[in-house]
Amino acid sequence: MSDRRTFLKGAAATIAASTVTAQAQAATGEKKPAPKSSGAGLDKTIERPGSDFMVDVLRSLGIEYVASNPASSFRSLHESIVNYGGNRKPEFITCMHEESSVGMAHGYYKASGKVMAMMAHGSVGIQHAAMAVYNAWCDRVPVMLIGGNFLDAAQRRPGVEWGHCSQNPAALLRDYIKWDDQPASLQHFAESTVRAYKMAMTPPMEPVMIVADGMLQEHPIEDEKGLSIPKLVLSAPPQGETGAVREAAKILSSHEKVVIVCERVARNQEGVKRMVELAEALNAPVVDLLGRMNFPTTHYLCRSGDGRALVRDADVILFLEVGDPWGQLNTISDPHHQYRRIAKPDVKTIHVTLADQLMKSNYQDMQRFCPVDIPISADAQATLPSLTEAIRQISKPRSGKTEALKKAYQQMQARAREAAAHGWDASPVTVARLSSELWQVLKNENWCLAESRGGSWASRLWPATQHHNFLGSSGGAGVGYIAPAAVGAALANKDKGIITAVIQPDGDLMYAPGVLWTAAHHRIPLLSVMHNNRAYHQEVMHLQKMAGLHNRRMDTARIGTTIEDPNIDYAKLAQAQGVWAEGPITDPAQIGPALRRALAVVKKGQPALVDVVTQGRSA
Amino acid sequence: MKWVLVLLAGSALAQEPPAGDAQRGHAAFLKYQCYTCHGTLGQGGERGTGPKLAPNPFPWAGFEFQVRTPRQDMPAYRKQHLSDQELADIYAYVRSVKASPSASAIPLLKID
Numbered sequence: 001m002s003d004r005r006t007f008l009k010g011a012a013a014t015i016a017a018s019t020v021t022a023q024a025q026a027a028t029g030e031k032k033p034a035p036k037s038s039g040a041g042l043d044k045t046i047e048r049p050g051s052d053f054m055v056d057v058l059r060s061l062g063i064e065y066v067a068s069n070p071a072s073s074f075r076s077l078h079e080s081i082v083n084y085g086g087n088r089k090p091e092f093i094t095c096m097h098e099e100s101s102v103g104m105a106h107g108y109y110k111a112s113g114k115v116m117a118m119m120a121h122g123s124v125g126i127q128h129a130a131m132a133v134y135n136a137w138c139d140r141v142p143v144m145l146i147g148g149n150f151l152d153a154a155q156r157r158p159g160v161e162w163g164h165c166s167q168n169p170a171a172l173l174r175d176y177i178k179w180d181d182q183p184a185s186l187q188h189f190a191e192s193t194v195r196a197y198k199m200a201m202t203p204p205m206e207p208v209m210i211v212a213d214g215m216l217q218e219h220p221i222e223d224e225k226g227l228s229i230p231k232l233v234l235s236a237p238p239q240g241e242t243g244a245v246r247e248a249a250k251i252l253s254s255h256e257k258v259v260i261v262c263e264r265v266a267r268n269q270e271g272v273k274r275m276v277e278l279a280e281a282l283n284a285p286v287v288d289l290l291g292r293m294n295f296p297t298t299h300y301l302c303r304s305g306d307g308r309a310l311v312r313d314a315d316v317i318l319f320l321e322v323g324d325p326w327g328q329l330n331t332i333s334d335p336h337h338q339y340r341r342i343a344k345p346d347v348k349t350i351h352v353t354l355a356d357q358l359m360k361s362n363y364q365d366m367q368r369f370c371p372v373d374i375p376i377s378a379d380a381q382a383t384l385p386s387l388t389e390a391i392r393q394i395s396k397p398r399s400g401k402t403e404a405l406k407k408a409y410q411q412m413q414a415r416a417r418e419a420a421a422h423g424w425d426a427s428p429v430t431v432a433r434l435s436s437e438l439w440q441v442l443k444n445e446n447w448c449l450a451e452s453r454g455g456s457w458a459s460r461l462w463p464a465t466q467h468h469n470f471l472g473s474s475g476g477a478g479v480g481y482i483a484p485a486a487v488g489a490a491l492a493n494k495d496k497g498i499i500t501a502v503i504q505p506d507g508d509l510m511y512a513p514g515v516l517w518t519a520a521h522h523r524i525p526l527l528s529v530m531h532n533n534r535a536y537h538q539e540v541m542h543l544q545k546m547a548g549l550h551n552r553r554m555d556t557a558r559i560g561t562t563i564e565d566p567n568i569d570y571a572k573l574a575q576a577q578g579v580w581a582e583g584p585i586t587d588p589a590q591i592g593p594a595l596r597r598a599l600a601v602v603k604k605g606q607p608a609l610v611d612v613v614t615q616g617r618s619a
Numbered sequence: 620m621k622w623v624l625v626l627l628a629g630s631a632l633a634q635e636p637p638a639g640d641a642q643r644g645h646a647a648f649l650k651y652q653c654y655t656c657h658g659t660l661g662q663g664g665e666r667g668t669g670p671k672l673a674p675n676p677f678p679w680a681g682f683e684f685q686v687r688t689p690r691q692d693m694p695a696y697r698k699q700h701l702s703d704q705e706l707a708d709i710y711a712y713v714r715s716v717k718a719s720p721s722a723s724a725i726p727l728l729k730i731d
Contacts, residue, residue: 333691417722417730422671423662424719430662436727461730540655541668548694554701557652616655616664 050186051080051217053227057190058090060229061197063117063144065108065491067093067101071121073148073164076217078119090117093491093522096514098125102132102207103484104491104515105143107450110292110471111492111500113268115200117144119212122164126172131478136207137176138323138365139291139475140264142200143207144193145173150214151182170209175362178206186216187227194230203237203379204354237379239386240352244376248318248350249390251374255315255348256398258284261307261328262320263291265380269467272296274384275320281388283397285310285405289322290454293470298463300402300409305416305460311343319351319372321380326370335545350374352383365476416460428613429588431531432457434503437591438529441599442501448493450486450502450526458503468498479536480511483528487519490526490607499602501527504609506563506570507536513573519607520578527602529595530570530611532584535562537616570611583611636679636714637707644712647705651696661713669693673716682710 054077058066070078081092095101098120105116120129126147136143147169150156156165170180179199183189189212196208221227240248252258260279266272275294279286279301287307288295295302303310311317311328319325329343349372356377359366376383420432435457442462449458452470464470471489474481486502493500509516509530519526535558543557567584574581580601582594591612598608648654648661656669663671676682686696686706696706722728 335692335694414722417728419663419671420728421719421722421725423658423660424725426658426660426662428659430658433727436725436730439730440727461728463730537655540652544652544655544694545692547700548689548696551695551697552700554651554694554696557655615658 046218046220048221048224049076049080049217050189050219050221051076051212052084053186053221053224054189054193054212054217055080055085055090057193057229058117059085061115061144061194061232063090063115065093066090066117066119066146067095067104067488068119069095069098069101069121069125071119071125071148072161073122073125073150073214074119074146074212074217076214077146077148077212080217093518095518097512098128099132099480100484100487100512100515100518102129102136102143102145103481103512104488104518106132106136106139106141106474106481107471107485107488108492109141109143109488110485111448111450111468111489111498114492115142115144115197116488117146119146119148121148122150122169123166124164126169130172131476132481132484133173133207134176134363135474135476135478135481137363137476139472140204140206141475142205144197144200145177145207145209147209147211148214149182149211151211152213152215155215169211173207173209175360176207176365178208178358180209180211182211182213183216184213186221189216190227190229194232198232198234202235203382204358206358237382238354238377240376240378240383242386244374245383245386246390248352248374248376249387249394251316251348251350252282252284252318253391253395257313257315258282258318259310259314259316260284260286260318260320261289261311261322261325262286262294262380263289263323264321264472265384266292266294266467267381271381271384272465272467274381274388276301278384278388278391281391281397283399283401283405284318285408287311288454288459290452290456290459290470291321291323291472291475293452293464293467293472294320296465297459298465300406303409303412304454305412306408307454308342314343314347316348316350317343319349319353321353321355322351323355323365324367324370325349325351325372326368329370335549348373350376352376352378352380352387354379420457420461423615425588426615427586427588428533428615429586429591430615431503432461433588434529434531434591434612434614435461437588437595438501438503440592441527441595442499445499445599446497448489448498448500450489450500451482468493479508482508484512484515486526486528487515487524487607490519490524491522494525494605499527499599500525501529503531504528506530506532506534506568509570510563510568514577516574516579516607516609517577523605524607525602525605526607527595527598528574528607528609529598530583530609531614532568532570532611533614533616534564534567535616537561540616570609574607574609574611579607579609581609581611583609584613585611586613634678634680636682636710637703639704639707639709639711641708641711641715643705644708644710644715647701647709648712651701651705651709653709656693660716660719662719673713674718676710676713679710682713 101118108116181192200208285303453473490500539561571581571583601608661673
């Protein structure tokens with residue numbers, strides 16, 4: 001019946017179109033040939049649609065996964081992935097929000113160093129994806145965005161399809177992607193997609209977008225022999241200019257109080273190794289802001305917990321790909337906006353960063369302008385060997401400082417542990433206790449904490465030596481990153497024997513909790529431990545600050561900022577989506593056993609979630 | 620630095636705290652959101668959101684000075700919104716908090 005109805009509808013439309021054409025010809029006196037649909041006719045099939053070739057292009061780039069909500073603007077590409085491609089490399093990962101798709105790709109890259117693609121449906125899907133794209137932009141993470149669109153208005157179906165198309169789909173994202181194109185032919189698609197991938201993977205790495213036109217996907221390939229996929233060869237990242245590197249080495253070698261502050265330096269374990277070589281060549285403490293895992297927390301030169309004091313006393317500060325160096329040297333109080341200098345007024349500064357090479361005007365993630373004495377526009381990891389070598393040629397490590405540095409490191413560690421002990425048995429559970437309990441189940445594993453930031457209890461307490469141990473945070477601080485990024489990281493780690501865990505804030509999960517279903521559906525082994533403080537806790541504190549500033553009552557600060565009455569049962573939320581879960585746990589003694597049960601589930605290849613009711617944002 | 624100043628002020632003006640009720644103080648500590656930055660036991664927070672208050676809080680004069688006329692980021696709790704008696708109760712609560720075990724006594728914090 002359905003086929004017959006479709007046939008009749010199509011036939012009626014054809015007749016109507018013929019009638020309109022005939023009337024138009026009569027009006028103008030011209031006789032033109034009737035327009036033909038270049039797509040499939042009613043009795044035709046397309047053996048080899050353009051979207052098959054698009055799959056070939058994605059395969060040539062080694063893209064293993066395409067995360068997406070299904071949608072009509074890329075239905076042909078979707079079908080080609082699952083049937084022509086056999087749903088293998090790339091595999092279609094079913095998502096429930098475009099923000100989840102991009103967040104997954106974000107976390108996947110940080111765990112694997114590889115690009116994941118995501119598809120976004122025309123105008124509406126791209127709008128859903130936008131915030132997560134901004135996070136990736138701020139975090140310097142490559143993502144291959146594929147937007148669906150029907151550019152040829154004459155081919156669009158009436159109604160929704162028009163609302164979901166646009167003249168310029170990437171315009172919404174252009175302030176925070178590196179490059180985009182809307183190819184008009186399959187050869188154009190191949191060349192632009194390879195170009196986009198190459199640009200995304202060239203530091204500073206960033207998201208890119210290719211718009212896959214719907215008719216280009218659905219139409220048959222006309223000249224297969226005329227198509228070719230360009231070879232991908234990635235560009236070598238730029239090293240610092242030799243003279244500037246030597247000058248930096250001279251300054252670093254000629255001062256006693258040197259501090260290294262790093263944020264997004266290491267792309268892999270080699271980067272961590274190079275960071276250790278640099279720090280040891282100077283015998284200088286390192287403050288790791290943890291945009292990436294740059295430096296082992298077990299090394300006596302790792303002094304991230306003493307960052308403010310070290311910056312205050314420093315004569316020279318070497319910044320390595322730091323997003324906000326001004327904020328390291330200065331501060332502005334909240335809520336009174338009072339300026340205060342932290343560093344010495346005459347501190348010498350050096351910054352190795354690619355920030356100047358890719359900065360856009362509208363969104364202000366570039367942070368406040370910070371003049372430095374030696375700015376080196378280069379990739380930090382690629383510059384480490386030459387900088388270290390230049391330092392070694394000038395001076396030997398100041399080994400006389402080693403004992404004092406080791407003692408300071410041990411004192412920092414001891415302070416962190418004493419601070420973690422405060423409120424040890426409290427209920428709600430302290431985050432220090434939660435982090436310590438999680439460490440107990442991870443310490444004998446090859447582990448990855450999918451979201452981690454400088455100053456967190458995990459970074460203060462856990463011995464971390466591997467680049468994949470800490471994956472940093474969102475970059476743009478757009479809430480809703482942590483849950484999908486953790487699922488993406490777990491997808492990257494699942495065949496590597498790495499246990500992926502995440503301390504999952506409640507507010508973040510509720511932006512798009514359907515990503516738990518994606519984890520269950522695709523058997524993605526992730527250990528989620530809820531940091532369930534039942535509030536947008538930072539915002540509670542903001543309300544308090546404003547009430548204090550305005551000399552008003554403080555007890556109303558929970559209005560509009562808390563997630564209670566009713567409390568959300570995250571175990572049930574997870575169970576409803578097929579994820580093993582326990583909780584809510586309020587007794588800290590119950591956390592360890594629950595985590596061990598959850599780990600057993602994860603080791604079987606399934607996701608698990610333990611809901612723990614916690615203290616506020618920080619305690 | 621801010622806490623040094625507060626402690627100095629406290630030392631200079633050392634005085635006995637007013638009578639307060641720890642149970643009422645606990646309720647006020649939660650009602651007025653003190654716990655959001657300092658934790659429900661006054662244990663303090665990470666990343667500098669709120670210093671540790673308990674156990675062994677600094678002297679009353681310094682405590683009162685900081686609450687009424689805070690330095691830097693802490694919001695001011697003025698008398699019309701937090702009475703002297705409520706503040707005395709909060710201080711009594713903070714003083715009543717017992718010390719947690721030291722890190723050396725907690726097996727989970729013996730991290731190699």
